[in-house]
Amino acid sequence: xxxxxxxxxxxxxxxxxxxxxxxxxxxxxxxxxxxxxxxxxxxxxxxxxxxxxxxxxxxxxxxxxxxxxxxxxxxxxxxxxxxxxxxxxxxxxxxxxxxxxxxxxxxxxxxxxxxxxxxxxxxxxxxxxxxxxxxxxxxxxxxxxxxxxxxxxxxxxxxxxxxxxxxxxxxxxxxxxxxxxxxxxxxxxxxxxxxxxxxxxxxxxxxxxxxxxxxxxxxxxxxxxxxxxxxxxxxxxxxxxxxxxxxxxxxxxxxxxxxxxxxxxxxxxxxxxxxxxxxxxxxxxxxxxxxxxxxxxxxxxxxxxxxxxxxxxxxxxxxxxxxxxxxxxxxxxxxxxxxxxxxxxxxxxxxxxxxxxxxxxxxxxxxxxxxxxxxxxxxxxxxxxxxxxxxxxxxxxxxxxxxxxxxxxxxxxxxxxxxxxxxxxxxxxxxxxxxxxxxxxxxxxxxxxxxxxxxxxxxxxxxxxxxxxxxxxxxxxxxxxxxxxxxxxxxxxxxxxxxxxxxxxxxxxxxxxxxxxxxxxxxxxxxxxxxxxxxxxxxxxxxxxxxxxxxxxxxxxxxxxxxxxxxxxxxxxxxxxxxxxxxxxxxxxxxxxxxxxxxxxxxxxxxxxxxxxxxxxxxxxxxxxxxx
Numbered sequence: 001x002x003x004x005x006x007x008x009x010x011x012x013x014x015x016x017x018x019x020x021x022x023x024x025x026x027x028x029x030x031x032x033x034x035x036x037x038x039x040x041x042x043x044x045x046x047x048x049x050x051x052x053x054x055x056x057x058x059x060x061x062x063x064x065x066x067x068x069x070x071x072x073x074x075x076x077x078x079x080x081x082x083x084x085x086x087x088x089x090x091x092x093x094x095x096x097x098x099x100x101x102x103x104x105x106x107x108x109x110x111x112x113x114x115x116x117x118x119x120x121x122x123x124x125x126x127x128x129x130x131x132x133x134x135x136x137x138x139x140x141x142x143x144x145x146x147x148x149x150x151x152x153x154x155x156x157x158x159x160x161x162x163x164x165x166x167x168x169x170x171x172x173x174x175x176x177x178x179x180x181x182x183x184x185x186x187x188x189x190x191x192x193x194x195x196x197x198x199x200x201x202x203x204x205x206x207x208x209x210x211x212x213x214x215x216x217x218x219x220x221x222x223x224x225x226x227x228x229x230x231x232x233x234x235x236x237x238x239x240x241x242x243x244x245x246x247x248x249x250x251x252x253x254x255x256x257x258x259x260x261x262x263x264x265x266x267x268x269x270x271x272x273x274x275x276x277x278x279x280x281x282x283x284x285x286x287x288x289x290x291x292x293x294x295x296x297x298x299x300x301x302x303x304x305x306x307x308x309x310x311x312x313x314x315x316x317x318x319x320x321x322x323x324x325x326x327x328x329x330x331x332x333x334x335x336x337x338x339x340x341x342x343x344x345x346x347x348x349x350x351x352x353x354x355x356x357x358x359x360x361x362x363x364x365x366x367x368x369x370x371x372x373x374x375x376x377x378x379x380x381x382x383x384x385x386x387x388x389x390x391x392x393x394x395x396x397x398x399x400x401x402x403x404x405x406x407x408x409x410x411x412x413x414x415x416x417x418x419x420x421x422x423x424x425x426x427x428x429x430x431x432x433x434x435x436x437x438x439x440x441x442x443x444x445x446x447x448x449x450x451x452x453x454x455x456x457x458x459x460x461x462x463x464x465x466x467x468x469x470x471x472x473x474x475x476x477x478x479x480x481x482x483x484x485x486x487x488x489x490x491x492x493x494x495x496x497x498x499x500x501x502x503x504x505x506x507x508x509x510x511x512x513x514x515x516x517x518x519x520x521x522x523x524x525x526x527x528x529x530x531x532x533x534x535x536x537x538x539x540x541x542x543x544x545x546x547x548x549x550x551x552x553x554x555x556x557x558x559x560x561x562x563x564x565x566x567x568x569x570x571x572x573x574x575x576x577x578x579x580x581x582x583x584x585x586x587x588x589x590x591x592x593x594x595x596x597x598x599x600x601x602x603x604x605x606x607x608x609x610x611x612x613x614x615x616x617x618x619x620x621x622x623x624x625x626x627x628x
Contacts, residue, residue: 014149033093033135033158033407035085035128035383038071040399041459042091042115042381043069043097043124057125057150058499070100073125075137075146088386090126092403093158095551098122098418107402108238110342111217111379115400116249118415118469119422125152128234133207134524135159137171144175148182151218153421155179156414158407160191160201164361167490167612168502173204176501180206181483185429187414189406190369191356197460197602197627198361205525206486208417209431211356211462212375212409213349213447218518219305219377219402220552221313223296225326226334233296236305236377236402237292237340245334246293248327250277251447259324266290267553271305275335277327279304281314285391295339296323301353304404309394312335351448351461352376355406360623363493364531365520367623368431369463371440375409377402406441416469423473424550430524431550434478437526439471440464456562458565458604458621464527476616479526487511490521529588536597536626545585547611547618549579555616559588559610566605568624571592577611590622597626 012257036043038061046067057073059066062082067074074083085091099117127143127585129135140159147155159171165175176186187208192198202209221235226245251259252270261278265284271378278284284295288310299314306314315323327333351372360368362512381400387394403411414438427435443465448457452564490500493513500509521530522544531540549555556579559572570592577586604625611618 003576007021010373012146017235018067019184023515029497032602033088033130034090034132035076035080035083036074036094036126037085037091037381037385038066038068038074040091040095040381041102042095042117043068043070045098045124045231048123050365051123052582054151054312055539057146061126067395070123071126072123073130075143076128077142078136080131083126085383086385087132088156088383088388088401089407090128091383092378092380092401093125093156093260093411094124097156097415099122099381105379105400107236107379107400110219110236110238110340111377112342113401115379116414118487119418120419121422122415124359125150125592130159132355140171141175144179148184152184152417154414155184156411157185157186157188157268158410160189160356160406161254162191162200162201163199164203166362167204167493168499169205172202173207174503176204176207177486178505180429183429185432187410187417189410192354192405193352193356195357197357199356199360200358200360200368201356203362203366203368204386205361205481205489205523206429208371208413208461209219209336209369210406210410210413211369211372212352212354212404213353213372213462213466214303214347214376215374216345217346217377218343218345220343221336221340223234223323223334224314224338226330226332227326227626229326229486231315231319231322233315233319234299234302235313235340236307237312239311239337239339241336241338242293242311243592247274248277248333248335249274249278250324250327254274261287261295263290267594275311275324275337275573282609284312285309285393288391290395296320296335296337303350303353303376305340305402306391307402309389309391309396312338324576346360349374349443349466351443352404354404355409355461359627360528360529363489363520365523365529366457366525367463367527367621368527369461370437371413371464372443372462372529373409373412373467375406375412378404378408380408382537382614413467416467419469419471427478427550428480430481431478431548436467436482437464437474438620439468439475440479440619441466441468441471442619443566459606460604461560462618464621473619474551474616475618476549476613477547477551477557477611479524479545479613479617480548485507485524489520491522528592530624531627532594532624533599533626536595536599536603538589538595539624540593541624542589542591544587544589546585547577549584549586551582551616552613553582557613557616560612562610562612564606566603566624567594568607568622569607570607570609570616570622572609592622592624594624600627600628602627
């Protein structure tokens with residue numbers, strides 16, 4: 001049927017029987033993966049021997065692109081000229097996941113120290129499916145097809161299509177399904193759509209969906225006014241301070257637009273050599289192009305430092321108003337912008353204000369995001385041909401850059417997943433995912449930066465908590481699922497045979513029973529979630545789960561319920577699980593009851609189920625919610 005409608009673009013036969021259909025306006029992306037710059041120190045192959053015989057990939061990176069024993073594969077697709085990175089994003093994410101140890105790494109003196117990827121010993125294959133504007137569905141699926149056939153162990157996808165659509169319309173979910181079926185875990189960023197409910201791009205249960213959090217380093221940029229006041233802002237400003245104070249301007253009154261830094265409002269003869277006060281952060285580049293020697297702008301994300309292409313500082317609204325007031329009340333207002341200071345952030349980790357939120361808009365019984373990981377002010381390798389800030393007038397080039405986004409969080413988790421694969425080569429993708437989810441460090445509402453409301457400052461922001469690589473290596477118990485479990489879930493969502501086959505690529509796929517939406521809650525996921533919007537006055541829900549012993553052969557685990565928000569009655573049967581051997585499985589049921597949720601509006605109650613044998617702690621979030 002798809003062929004007859006002209007939607008079939010390309011068929012894939014290397015690793016799965018799939019196709020790319022023109023699903024959603026060619027899948028314009030908000031985040032792209034852009035290639036790699038192989039000559040960066042992060043990708044030096046000294047100490048690496050040739051790849052193992054299991055590697056079937058090739059180096060087809062295009063003109064003047066050479067692989068080595070660190071970057072062992074490269075491919076590019078129709079939207080690109082080569083696999084070489086001219087935007088910086090791909091090099092940054094790749095070096096975050098698996099970059100070498102690089103001493104004395106720095107960004108013009110900021111964030112100085114040792115840079116290393118999540119697993120420096122890992123090798124990298126780059127599949128450049130996106131240009132600097134879009135990622136076509138055809139190319140994304142081609143990249144999955146090649147990566148699976150080439151023999152990769154983990155796929156890291158710092159790509160987001162905005163708010164998630166149906167799974168059979170999501171090329172990353174489709175590609176990830178085939179990867180999982182071949183024993184390869186796909187890790188995806190949830191997106192950067194901020195605190196709006198149900199704004200995530202990654203919702204399929206076989207994907208490991210990653211939110212972004214802060215790290216224990218932050219940048220502060222001080223502004224010194226002519227009256228002696230020193231005000232604190234935030235930016236990644238590596239520029240040294242001017243030797244003298246510079247005049248302040250707030251737009252160009254002669255053009256009839258005081259306060260604005262729009263192109264039509266700035267005359268270079270007025271702006272040149274002065275510090276511009278811009279009423280919007282979006283117009284700072286315009287001021288710089290008009291000759292401003294610095295920019296001060298309002299910045300409403302106190303957890304994220306913005307990169308600037310000339311001396312600049314983002315300040316909160318109160319500070320911005322104080323600077324405007326000083327400019328207005330002073331005959332000859334002047335100021336200095338100092339170079340940023342690198343400070344320790346004792347409040348970290350906080351979920352970033354830009355990180356997309358749950359609940360899962362497609363499958364309410366699957367809690368997303370899965371986990372939170374460092375994604376703010378991350379120093380990593382960068383293309384020496386890319387603008388450091390995206391400003392065309394910024395001619396600086398550097399082999400490191402500081403970036404923020406869920407794109408930066410995703411490769412942290414991918415690096416840990418690769419680490420687990422080296423420790424446990426026989427583990428399935430679901431076992432690795434479970435290990436990461438159930439060992440995450442607990443987070444609470446105070447671990448959310450600038451929450452808009454309680455509903456969005458909970459597990460819908462951070463999932464199971466903050467990534468814990470050491471704990472994930474030895475989780476004790478894991479929750480496993482099979483490809484057939486994934487198919488059954490789609491069937492219980494009511495998928496027709498045609499929709500199911502769109503995901504599986506198998507013309508023999510079919511649902512053997514009528515859809516049973518109630519059975520979705522028993523999908524063997526490492527977390528528990530339910531939407532009780534229709535029964536918020538009183539509810540009782542039972543969830544069945546099965547765990548596999550990967551810890552100590554003879555061990556006994558006792559359950560404990562840890563309440564985190566709201567009132568829920570939770571019972572676990574049996575409350576104790578006794579294992580006699582490794583890989584033994586035990587099942588249990590969690591019954592959650594409650595009620596008296598507010599009659600209207602959004603509401604959430606949560607807790608955690610913890611299984612412990614004294615040496616391992618296996619923690620699963622439980623989230624019960626109602627929405628408007």
